[in-house]
Amino acid sequence: MIKTAIVGATGYTGSELVRLLYNHPDVEIQMITSESRKGEPFSAVHPHFEGLVDHVLQPASAVLETELDMVFLALPHGVSMDYVKGYQSAKFNVVDLSGDFRLSSPEVYEAWYKKDHTHPKGFEDAVYGLPELHSAAIEKSSLVANPGCYPTSAILGLAPLIEAGWVDPAHVIVDSKSGITGAGIKAKPTTHYSNVSDNFKAYGLKSHRHTVEIQEQLSGLRPEPLQVQFTPHLLPVDRGILSTIYTTPIREEVSDQALRKLYEDFYADAPFVRLRKTPPTLKDVRSSNFCDIFTTYDERTNRIITLAAIDNLVKGAAGQAMQNMNLQFGLPETRGFVSLPLNP
Amino acid sequence: MIKTAIVGATGYTGSELVRLLYNHPDVEIQMITSESRKGEPFSAVHPHFEGLVDHVLQPASAVLETELDMVFLALPHGVSMDYVKGYQSAKFNVVDLSGDFRLSSPEVYEAWYKKDHTHPKGFEDAVYGLPELHSAAIEKSSLVANPGCYPTSAILGLAPLIEAGWVDPAHVIVDSKSGITGAGIKAKPTTHYSNVSDNFKAYGLKSHRHTVEIQEQLSGLRPEPLQVQFTPHLLPVDRGILSTIYTTPIREEVSDQALRKLYEDFYADAPFVRLRKTPPTLKDVRSSNFCDIFTTYDERTNRIITLAAIDNLVKGAAGQAMQNMNLQFGLPETRGFVSLPLNP
Amino acid sequence: MIKTAIVGATGYTGSELVRLLYNHPDVEIQMITSESRKGEPFSAVHPHFEGLVDHVLQPASAVLETELDMVFLALPHGVSMDYVKGYQSAKFNVVDLSGDFRLSSPEVYEAWYKKDHTHPKGFEDAVYGLPELHSAAIEKSSLVANPGCYPTSAILGLAPLIEAGWVDPAHVIVDSKSGITGAGIKAKPTTHYSNVSDNFKAYGLKSHRHTVEIQEQLSGLRPEPLQVQFTPHLLPVDRGILSTIYTTPIREEVSDQALRKLYEDFYADAPFVRLRKTPPTLKDVRSSNFCDIFTTYDERTNRIITLAAIDNLVKGAAGQAMQNMNLQFGLPETRGFVSLPLNP
Amino acid sequence: MIKTAIVGATGYTGSELVRLLYNHPDVEIQMITSESRKGEPFSAVHPHFEGLVDHVLQPASAVLETELDMVFLALPHGVSMDYVKGYQSAKFNVVDLSGDFRLSSPEVYEAWYKKDHTHPKGFEDAVYGLPELHSAAIEKSSLVANPGCYPTSAILGLAPLIEAGWVDPAHVIVDSKSGITGAGIKAKPTTHYSNVSDNFKAYGLKSHRHTVEIQEQLSGLRPEPLQVQFTPHLLPVDRGILSTIYTTPIREEVSDQALRKLYEDFYADAPFVRLRKTPPTLKDVRSSNFCDIFTTYDERTNRIITLAAIDNLVKGAAGQAMQNMNLQFGLPETRGFVSLPLNP
Structure with missing residues (x-):
C-alpha cells in the first residue's frame, strides 16, 4: 500500500483527491492536513464525506513525523514552495498541485506570478506532470509539478x-x-x-x-x-x-x-x-x-x-495528480480510476 | 460473473445502470437493448461512454435467446409489464425499474396510473425493492419492483x-x-x-x-x-x-x-x-x-x-436496482458501489 | 416631483430600488448613499447602470442636509433603527426595508432578532407596509416598515x-x-x-x-x-x-x-x-x-x-417599497411600475 | 398611435416584442397572430402575461383585413418570405425578424440556408436593420430585415x-x-x-x-x-x-x-x-x-x-426591431424603451 498524505484539505483539489484516492486499491490515505481546521474531522469541512472519510485533520508538520510514501500538496500558489523546500531530504514522492514549480525558472515565475520564489532549487528537480508528454521523466521523478487546468x-x-x-x-x-x-x-x-x-x-x-x-x-x-x-x-x-x-x-x-x-x-x-x-x-x-x-x-x-x-x-488537477502518482510508483496510468463521466 | 442485460438503453435510468454496473466486480454487461436505436453502439446514444461502453444495441427479443443471470428493465410505465409477462419461465432474476409492479394490486394500479394492467399475476410474484424495509423478501425474489424516486x-x-x-x-x-x-x-x-x-x-x-x-x-x-x-x-x-x-x-x-x-x-x-x-x-x-x-x-x-x-x-433508481440485484445474488448490499458523492 | 434618497446603495435592494424608481414619472432620485463606497459613482458598484445612473455616492449624513420628500432605507437589520431615530423631526416620508420595525414591539424584536433595539418609539409610528392589508394606514403614515420577502x-x-x-x-x-x-x-x-x-x-x-x-x-x-x-x-x-x-x-x-x-x-x-x-x-x-x-x-x-x-x-422588497411610497403620496399603487415579468 | 400587429406569437421573439411594445407610449398592440394557437388568449401561450395581455390570437390572414400601421414578423426562417410577398401592396411598415431578407441576394441565401427563396424581389426593398450602421436607410424603408443575434x-x-x-x-x-x-x-x-x-x-x-x-x-x-x-x-x-x-x-x-x-x-x-x-x-x-x-x-x-x-x-431580436420601428416612424431610437438591465 502507498501510504499517502494530502496536505491542504479545505479546498476543492484536496476534497477531489480524497474522492479519487478513496477507491485506489493500492493507496491508503494515512493523513489529511489543514492548518485552519486541524482537529476537526475531514467530513466537517466536506460534509458529503460524512461516514466515508472522517480522518481528523492534522497540522502539516505531522507529515515529516510520519512514515509516508506519497504526499500531495493541495495548497495555494506561493505556499507550496516552502513545503517542497522542507521535504528535500524526505523519502516520499511529491506531487505539487500548485503553480510553484510548473515554469522553467524562478525568474519566469516571478515575472508572471508577481511573487518571490523561496526555493529556486526546486526547478531543477521538478518535472512537469503532463503524462501525455513527459511520462518517462515523471516515472523517475520524486517531485512532480502538476499542470494548471x-x-x-x-x-x-x-x-x-x-x-x-x-x-x-x-x-x-x-x-x-x-x-x-x-x-x-x-x-x-x-x-x-x-x-x-x-x-x-x-x-x-x-x-x-x-x-x-x-x-x-x-x-x-x-x-x-x-x-x-x-x-x-x-x-x-x-x-x-x-x-x-x-x-x-x-x-x-x-x-x-x-x-x-x-x-x-x-x-x-x-x-x-x-x-x-x-x-x-x-x-x-x-x-x-x-x-x-x-x-x-x-x-x-x-x-x-x-x-x-x-x-x-480531475484531469485539470486531482485526477492528473493521481495519474502522476501511478507513474511515480510504476503502476499503470489508469490504476484506481473508477469515476466515469457523470452525465447528466 | 453475473451475466446481465439492460433492457431499454436510451433513457437516464438505462445509462445510469451502465455507469454503476461498469465497476461492479461480479457483473458482466452482456447485452443492452433498444428498439429505437438498435444496431447503433450504446455510446452513440450516450456519447460520454465513447470508448468505455460501445456495445451494439440489441432488440429486446434477444434477451430470451441469450444465457443471462440478470435483467434490468429500464422501460416506461405500461411497457415493462409485457416484458415481465414474457419472462415468466425465464431463469434470470429481474429488477423492474418502472412503476408496473410497485403497488398492491392491478386495481390500485389502474386507479392511479389510468391504464389497464396486462399481467395481474405479476403482483403476486413481485417484491417491493426497498432493501431497508424488505431485504429478506428481496433475497428470495426473482422479480423486484424497484421503488419510485x-x-x-x-x-x-x-x-x-x-x-x-x-x-x-x-x-x-x-x-x-x-x-x-x-x-x-x-x-x-x-x-x-x-x-x-x-x-x-x-x-x-x-x-x-x-x-x-x-x-x-x-x-x-x-x-x-x-x-x-x-x-x-x-x-x-x-x-x-x-x-x-x-x-x-x-x-x-x-x-x-x-x-x-x-x-x-x-x-x-x-x-x-x-x-x-x-x-x-x-x-x-x-x-x-x-x-x-x-x-x-x-x-x-x-x-x-x-x-x-x-x-x-441512483438511490431513486439505478443504484437501488443494483442494491436489489446484490441481495438477489446473496452479495453484500454495498458490493460494487464505488461512486462517491460528487460535490461540487 | 418626489425628491428621493436611497440610503444604502451597495446591496440588492438598493440597486433594485434604483431600477424601479428610474422609470417612475413622479420621482427624482436626488441622492444615493453608501458609507463604504462614498465618492464613487453608483455605477462603479453596479456596473450594469453605467451611463444610466452615475450619481456620486454620498455619505448618509447628507440626507439631513438636503431637501427631500422621500427616503428609502436599504440597510441591514440593526442598522436602520438608528437612522429612523435620527429622522424623527424630518419632513420626508420613510420606507424602511429592514426588519427593524416590522414586529409588534421591541420585546418581540429582541426575542427573535437576538439584538437590542435602540429606538422603541419607532414601533408606535411604524405601519406594516403590506398594501393589500393596510393601505389606509400606509396612506397616513410617514414611517412604513416594508415587509420581509x-x-x-x-x-x-x-x-x-x-x-x-x-x-x-x-x-x-x-x-x-x-x-x-x-x-x-x-x-x-x-x-x-x-x-x-x-x-x-x-x-x-x-x-x-x-x-x-x-x-x-x-x-x-x-x-x-x-x-x-x-x-x-x-x-x-x-x-x-x-x-x-x-x-x-x-x-x-x-x-x-x-x-x-x-x-x-x-x-x-x-x-x-x-x-x-x-x-x-x-x-x-x-x-x-x-x-x-x-x-x-x-x-x-x-x-x-x-x-x-x-x-x-420586487414584491418582496423594492417594488413593495415603491408601492408603499405611492400610497404615502396619494398616488395610484401601480404608478410608475413598468417592469413586466421577464420570462425567460 | 401606431396600430401594430405581431405575426407569430408562440416563440420567444413574439413574446419579447409584446413585453417591449407594452410600454411604448405610441404603440397600440392591435393584433397578435398564431396559426397553431388561434382562438386562445395570448396569455394561455405565455402565462406570465395573464391579466396583462390577453388578446385572442388571430389567424395571420387577419392582418390584411385590418387597418394597421406596423407589422412585426416573428416567424421562422423560410416562412417569413411568403408573408412579405403577400404584403407588397400593404400600407404598413414591416420589420421581419427572420433571416429571410438579411443577405445580399437569393443566391447567397440559398447557398447558406439550403432553401429556395420564394420572393427574390424582397431583397431589393429590404434594408438591413442595424441602426448603428444604416439608420438613414431604415428611416426610409418600409421593409426592414432585422439582424441575427x-x-x-x-x-x-x-x-x-x-x-x-x-x-x-x-x-x-x-x-x-x-x-x-x-x-x-x-x-x-x-x-x-x-x-x-x-x-x-x-x-x-x-x-x-x-x-x-x-x-x-x-x-x-x-x-x-x-x-x-x-x-x-x-x-x-x-x-x-x-x-x-x-x-x-x-x-x-x-x-x-x-x-x-x-x-x-x-x-x-x-x-x-x-x-x-x-x-x-x-x-x-x-x-x-x-x-x-x-x-x-x-x-x-x-x-x-x-x-x-x-x-x-432584445438587442439581438425584439428590441432592435422596436428600435427599427422607431426609425421608420421618425421617432427617437430610444422611444419607449423602459426595460433596464436586470442584474441579478
Missing part, C-alpha cells in the same frame, strides 16, 4: 499540431471557458452565485499566468518561436473547461482525415485522451479523467479549429 | 416514525422537490431549459401517483389508517430529491435525542442511510447511493420535521 | 383563509423556497456558486425570524390563537420565492370554486395580486411586482394547498 | 475597426457564446435542461449561416476582401451573447486610448452602444437593448481583443 486542455489540444510543425507557432489563439471551481472554494464577489449564474464573462485578458505555462510547454516541442493568445472566460457551471483553439496550417495538405491520423498517432498510448468524432461537451468528461478532443479543418478560411474538454478538478 | 425519499424519511407509532398517521405531509431528470430524457416543454432554469414550480398537486405508493408502503408498517399529502416540485437541478416531511407526534416524550436514537436503531443495518447532524443538501448525495436523513422536533409547534435527500437516478 | 408571500397566500375563519389557525404549514438574492450580496460560503448551483437545502428550521412576522400579521386578522410552521429552503435561482402552504378547513363546504371566490373578493382592489388558474412558476413574476396565487382543495385529505409566488427583490 | 454582437464589435481599416480584414476570428433562447422555444434534445445545464459546447463549426451575414455587412464598410471565422457556443444561460473577437492591427500606432477614441467617435450617436472600461458580463445587458463593448490591445502578441455583449432577445 487551462494549460492541460490547451497543451493536449495543441501538442500534436505543434510537434509535427503543421501550424504557424507564432499565431495560436486559445479561447478557454472554465467552470467556477477553477476560482477556488473561497467566498468572494467573483464566486457569488448571482454573479456567476445565468451570466458569462471574459477575464484576465492578455495577462493570465497560464499563458506562459502553455507557451513554455509547447515551445519544448518545436524550435521555432511560439506565441499564444490565451483568453479565459468564466462559465456558470461547477466543473469543466472547454478550450476552442485556432491555428493556421503552414503545410500544403490538411484534411480532417489527416488531422485525425496525426492525433491518433500522437495519443496512441494515452489512455485518458479520447479523440471524438463530434464536438465534446463538458458533461462528456465531468467527474472523469478524460480529455476529449475534436479537431477539424476549415478549407474556406484555411484554419484548424480544435476543441479540448476536461474536468478541471 | 419520490417514494424512496419519503418512505425512508418516515418509516421509523410510522413503525414506532410515534406520529399521527392520518396527518402526514410530504413536500418534495426533485431535479429535472425525474421527468425523463424526452424533450418536451416541461424539460426545456428555459422553463426549468432559474425557475421553480409545484406540479401534480393532489394526484401524483407516487402518493399511493408512499401510502401503501407506510401502511404496511402500522395498522392504523394512514394518509399522505404529497406535493412534488420541480427544481432547476439535474439530479436529486429533497423531501421535507411534516408529522405530529402523538406520544408524550419527543426530543432530538430520542428521534436520533429511533432512526439509528431502525437503520442500524442499512449501509446507505446516513443520519446527518445538519440538514443535508442535494450535492451531499449526488452520484452516490446514499439517502441522507435529518430529523428534528419543534417544541413550539409540537411537530417533527424530517428531511430526506437522495440522488433520484 | 417570505412573509409577503406567506401572508398574501393565507390572509383570505384566515380572515374568513375557514381554516384551523393552529395548524398552518408554510414550506417556502427562495432564490439566493434573499441571502444578500455579500460573498460568504452560503452564497458561493458551487454551494448553490445544482443544489438545494432547507435552513433555519424552527427558528427563522420571519416566522413571527407571519404569525403576528395573520393573528391581526382573526382572534383565535394562530401558529405557523415555517420552513425556508434555498433554491439555485437568483430571484423568486414560492411558498407552498398547507391548511385544514374547519368549515363544511369547501371547493375550488368557493376558494376562488373567497380570494377574488379579498383581492378585488389589489392590482398586484393575480389569482392564477394553474400553479405559478417563479418566472411568471420575475422582475415584476406581482404576487401570483393558486389555491386548491384536496377532498381526499381535507386539506387546502395554496401556492404564492413573488420576486423577492 | 450573433451578427449584431459581432458587427457592432468589429465595425469601427473594419471601417477605419485598422485591422487585417482577412483574419477575423469571432468566438461567440450564446444563451439557449437563441435555439428557440421548441422542445428538442438540444434544449433539454439536462443537456444544457452545467454544460457547454461548440456547435455549427465552419458552417453557421450567421457567418455570411457578418461577412457581408462588414464587407460593406471596406473594399478589401474580408473573411470571418465564426464559432458559436451554447451557454447554460437563458439570454445573452458574448462575442470574443480577435483581430490583428495593420497600422503602426495602436493603444487602448486610440481604440477607445475610435469607438467613441464611431458610436457617438448610438444611444444603445455602451463603451465599457472593463469586460462586460451578460447580466450587464440582460433585458435591455444595450450592446456593451470593451476593446483592448495586446502589445505582446500584436492583437486586438474586442468583447461585445447583448441580450439576444
